[in-house]
Amino acid sequence: xxxxxxxxxxxxxxxxxxxxxxxxxxxxxxxxxxxxxxxxxxxxxxxxxxxxxxxxxxxxxxxxxxxxxxxxxxxxxxxxxxxxxxxxxxxxxxxxxxxxxxxxxxxxxxxxxxxxxxxxxxxxxxxx
Numbered sequence: 001x002x003x004x005x006x007x008x009x010x011x012x013x014x015x016x017x018x019x020x021x022x023x024x025x026x027x028x029x030x031x032x033x034x035x036x037x038x039x040x041x042x043x044x045x046x047x048x049x050x051x052x053x054x055x056x057x058x059x060x061x062x063x064x065x066x067x068x069x070x071x072x073x074x075x076x077x078x079x080x081x082x083x084x085x086x087x088x089x090x091x092x093x094x095x096x097x098x099x100x101x102x103x104x105x106x107x108x109x110x111x112x113x114x115x116x117x118x119x120x121x122x123x124x125x126x127x128x
Contacts, residue, residue: 031064038064045110046103055098063091 039057042048048056070083096104 031061031068034067035060035064042107046099046106048103052098052103056095059091059094059098063087 035057038060039053042056042060043053046052067084067087070080070087073080095107099107
């Protein structure tokens with residue numbers, strides 16, 4: 001059960017990384033592409049100002065580059081999950097300094113909704 005929770009969290013983190021790009025393979029995308037996708041998604045969903053957009057893009061690029069070896073690495077799944085979670089936690093801490101309290105609450109809600117959707121899909125696959 002603990003592994004399932006960690007896997008669900010990891011999936012949620014990755015979903016933020018590849019939002020609305022179904023055809024693109026995560027392992028083959030560049031950190032710059034992933035950062036641009038994340039920034040565009042956040043800009044749209046949170047109505048970021050141009051100043052916020054610039055800062056968020058810098059944050060996304062920084063952590064997409066840090067996440068790249070994890071995504072492309074050959075380590076064990078659990079080790080990758082732990083590294084990805086740690087990276088995502090640092091990124092979210094930086095988001096909190098850029099977003100307004102309302103924007104951060106909306107971001108948390110969006111993240112929670114995506115997590116719920118992923119759980120439902122995983123359950124559907126398991127039962128289907």
